Amino acid sequence: MEKIVWAVDGSFFGQRVSGIQRYSIELLSALDAIVPPGLVEVVTPSGVRAPVYENIRTVTFGTRKGLAWQQRDYPAYLKQRGAKGLATCNVIPVFGFRGIAVVHDVCYRARPDFYTDLRGRISAAWHRLQYRRIAGVAEHIITVSEFSKSEITRYYGVAPEKISVVYNAWQQMQRIAPDEQIFKKEPRLRRGEYYFSMANLLKNKNFPWVLRAARNKPDAVFAIAGGGSLEEEAKRLGLADLPNVVYLGYVSDGEAKALMHHCKAFLFPTLYEGFGIPPLEAVACGAPRIYVSDTPCMREVYGDCAGYIDLKTNNGYVDDVTPPKCDAAQLLARYSWKKSARALLDVLNQASN
Structure with missing residues (x-):
């Protein structure tokens, strides 16, 4: 059987750290301690530095930056490498993605009344497109609470068994x-x-x-x-x-x-x-x-x-x-990055099989 490699969209390492980026950073750090070598790698744009891991390989690829890299270079890498994607920050390439995506919440869909100015409406439209694409093409979805899982099922019709909960920690x-x-x-x-x-x-x-x-x-x-x-x-x-x-x-x-x-x-x-x-x-x-x-x-x-x-x-x-x-x-x-990393590794192993 062909060996599956999971390539993480590491563009978040070049972003300002908020809750979503923190989740990605800490989860990968804890995962590195338990993942077998060769299963997971992190791919980043040129000029974006990922940490040095023991078991997770880091790769720099492509010439673009920001959203263009995420939508063009990242899926090109997945195709060239024959890898599946692991996107941890609510966003996947609109085209050329197969793999697992993390959806932290669907606030843009559940509460459109929060986004009434022009910038908010544009952001909401983009994220709702992302939610629909993830629901349609991701092989599996990870989210951060049972509540968020129920919301994804409610608004996008994703079967509960296709969604796993991997909690935040402290x-x-x-x-x-x-x-x-x-x-x-x-x-x-x-x-x-x-x-x-x-x-x-x-x-x-x-x-x-x-x-x-x-x-x-x-x-x-x-x-x-x-x-x-x-x-x-x-x-x-x-x-x-x-x-x-x-x-x-x-x-x-x-x-x-x-x-x-x-x-x-x-x-x-x-x-x-x-x-x-x-x-x-x-x-x-x-x-x-x-x-x-x-x-x-x-x-x-x-x-x-x-x-x-x-x-x-x-x-x-x-x-x-x-x-x-x-x-x-x-x-x-109740919450630890070690527990969450083990839960993520279980999802990766099940998806690989």
Whole structure:
């Protein structure tokens, strides 16, 4: 029988690291420790450097960059090499792909109301095309939660047995040293006395809820990390003049770890997620409690270890959220990149056979 080689689209190594790229990076690193040599390789565009692995081969191929490389050079490599593709970031070549794809969520399909400006509509159209192609041509689909699996089945008619769940994890936080200097830079933040959230302008992150919570609880400090025009958005919402809100801008990983460790609670009032990793990272960093939205995805991932915000009735009242009775060790034990890598390797082996 012909030996199957799985060639990973490694273009994400040249992208800014967000949750999707982090998943790919950590999963491959853990997979390298258990995969037999010759089964998996990573192919990248020229100028994009992948890590040096023990058992995973790295290859540079093609002359294009960005999306053009992903859509033209990557499938050309698969054909030339006779390999199957492993695409871990929601996107496959529209033509010339056979293999396995990771779909982290189908938010663009499930919540089109989040994407109403021109850029959002274009992005939504592109991703919905990708979801349809993946559903139609991928030999198998990996996603990050049972909730996301059910959404793929619901919207794209993919049989459940064609989808495997490979969870996110948190061990990357162990490699980060906390940077306590953030408290000197922001003297309004007293350890153990502030609520912390990480925000952006994506509608699913529900940044306005945090502002309303700050307005409704003026005696507490709310620290908000994140780039973009958060303060401008606060002005647009009529919630700019809140003296108890501290806008931190972009923070380093070390600063984020310190902020998570010393916060009173970590807030994550998301409207839609495929997994929702920040609260898990917060628990790993020592946050005493996490408050998340009351959605099926959050219930699946966090169980009894979170306080749940009913966004249908709670318009920004932290005190109305029941504190969780969290066994942090039990929660963290559910998720590891080693477990996820073993699950991925099982999928690769089954698909190879």
